[in-house]
Structure formats: structure tokens, C-alpha cells
Amino acid sequence: xxxxxxxxxxxxxxxxxxxxxxxxxxxxxxxxxxxxxxxxxxxxxxxxxxxxxxxxxxxxxxxxxxxxxxxxxxxxxxxxxxxxxxxxxxxxxxxxxxxxxxxxxxxxxxxxxxxxxxxxxxx
Amino acid sequence: xxxxxxxxxxxxxxxxxxxxxxxxxxxxxxxxxxxxxxxxxxxxxxxxxxxxxxxxxxxxxxxxxxxxxxxxxxxxxxxxxxxxxxxxxxxxxxxxxxxxxxxxxxxxxxxxxx
Numbered sequence: 001x002x003x004x005x006x007x008x009x010x011x012x013x014x015x016x017x018x019x020x021x022x023x024x025x026x027x028x029x030x031x032x033x034x035x036x037x038x039x040x041x042x043x044x045x046x047x048x049x050x051x052x053x054x055x056x057x058x059x060x061x062x063x064x065x066x067x068x069x070x071x072x073x074x075x076x077x078x079x080x081x082x083x084x085x086x087x088x089x090x091x092x093x094x095x096x097x098x099x100x101x102x103x104x105x106x107x108x109x110x111x112x113x114x115x116x117x118x119x120x121x122x123x
Numbered sequence: 124x125x126x127x128x129x130x131x132x133x134x135x136x137x138x139x140x141x142x143x144x145x146x147x148x149x150x151x152x153x154x155x156x157x158x159x160x161x162x163x164x165x166x167x168x169x170x171x172x173x174x175x176x177x178x179x180x181x182x183x184x185x186x187x188x189x190x191x192x193x194x195x196x197x198x199x200x201x202x203x204x205x206x207x208x209x210x211x212x213x214x215x216x217x218x219x220x221x222x223x224x225x226x227x228x229x230x231x232x233x234x235x236x237x
Contacts, residue, residue: 114167116165
């Protein structure tokens with residue numbers, strides 16, 4: 001079936017502009033995650049959505065960052081007044097189940113599948 | 124101690140070699156473990172989940188040692204196409220943790236040479 005898709009694949013923007021990044025998760029996956037990865041660095045968690053629960057925004061680096069997930073499916077990550085340090089690859093992932101690990105679900109339920117990412121460059 | 128630690132490498136090995144990576148995790152209550160592979164400028168891709176009894180998938184073998192809090196990945200008969208960064212991933216112990224339900228290590232870089 002279709003995997004996680006993200007758009008745009010590349011975005012170049014001027015400092016101070018707002019950008020919107022889109023993620024379309026795997027159909028049926030209840031959990032959706034946003035990460036970012038700077039060149040040569042590890043993944044930095046940004047935000048997590050699980051079903052209709054309030055999102056976990058604890059990884060967002062500043063109030064310029066926000067995200068929403070409409071209808072439990074597509075998600076958009078918005079960065080306002082972009083700065084050069086926002087330049088990174090923004091990765092979206094989805095999994096069948098999210099937090100609230102229990103012994104009912106097998107580990108495979110928590111496997112995250114990543115989209116190809118959006119490479120953001122702020123000039 | 125970091126939650127998930129990996130030797131960044133690089134591990135430079137000849138084709139056909141056997142190579143092993145270890146990853147340590149800090150919280151003994153961690154429940155699920157995974158290995159992901161990330162090619163240069165690509166997204167991470169799930170390589171395999173790690174089960175308590177250990178598991179094998181072709182040339183790849185994953186082991187979990189709860190007592191010593193580490194997981195390992197063994198690659199036999201290395202191929203050029205195995206060159207990538209291998210990310211160790213664990214679930215946090217606390218439901219209310221701040222990093223979603225997976226914590227990623229920074230990865231170990233493997234380079235397989237002809």
C-alpha cells in the first residue's frame with residue numbers, strides 16, 4: 001500500500017517568511033510524528049498526534065512552530081517567521097499505534113514508517 | 124548517561140566481513156526495540172524489530188540483553204549496499220515521556236568497501 005507522503009520535497013524560503021509542510025500518513029495509522037534532522041545530526045522529536053487526543057507538543061523548539069492534524073489523517077507543520085537555524089529536513093512518520101504501550105499490542109504496532117521528508121532551506 | 128547511546132563509527136569493513144554494532148539504553152523499563160537504517164540524505168527505514176529471544180532476518184541478527192541494557196545488530200557477509208547509518212531505537216519507559224513513543228540513537232555509520 002501507499003507509504004507516508006510529504007510535500008513539498010524541497011522548500012527554499014527567505015528568512016522571516018512562513019512555511020507550511022504537509023504530511024499524509026499511512027491509511028489506518030492512528031499515530032503521527034514530526035521530527036527534524038539537521039545535517040549529520042540525529043532525529044529531533046517535534047510533535048506527536050495520537051487519534052483525537054491532545055497532541056504532545058513538548059518537542060517544539062519555539063512558539064513559531066505549530067502543527068495540526070485534521071480529521072485524524074493529514075497533518076501540517078507550520079513555521080512562522082522562519083530563521084536560518086530552522087533549515088533542516090523535516091520528517092513525518094506514522095505508526096499503527098502510539099503511546100500507551102501495553103502488553104496487548106506487539107512491538108510491530110509501534111513501528112514508525114517515515115516519509116521522504118521536506119528539505120527546508122532558509123536563506 | 125544518554126537514553127540511547129551508539130558508537131558513531133564509522134565502521135569501515137571489506138565486503139564479506141561480519142560486523143556488529145551495540146547500542147546501550149539507560150532505562151531498564153524500556154519495552155520495545157528497533158533497528159532502523161538511514162541512507163545518506165534519505166529517511167530512516169525500519170530494518171527490524173528486536174524481540175526478547177533475539178531474531179534473525181537473512182544476514183541480519185538482532186539480540187537484546189536486558190540485564191546489561193543493550194541491543195546488538197550483527198551483519199554477516201556484508202554487501203556494498205549495506206553502507207548506511209544504523210539507528211538504534213527504543214521506547215521510553217514512561218507514557219508521558221516527551222519524545223513520542225520512540226527514542227532514536229544518533230546512529231552508527233557503516234561503510235562497506237570492495
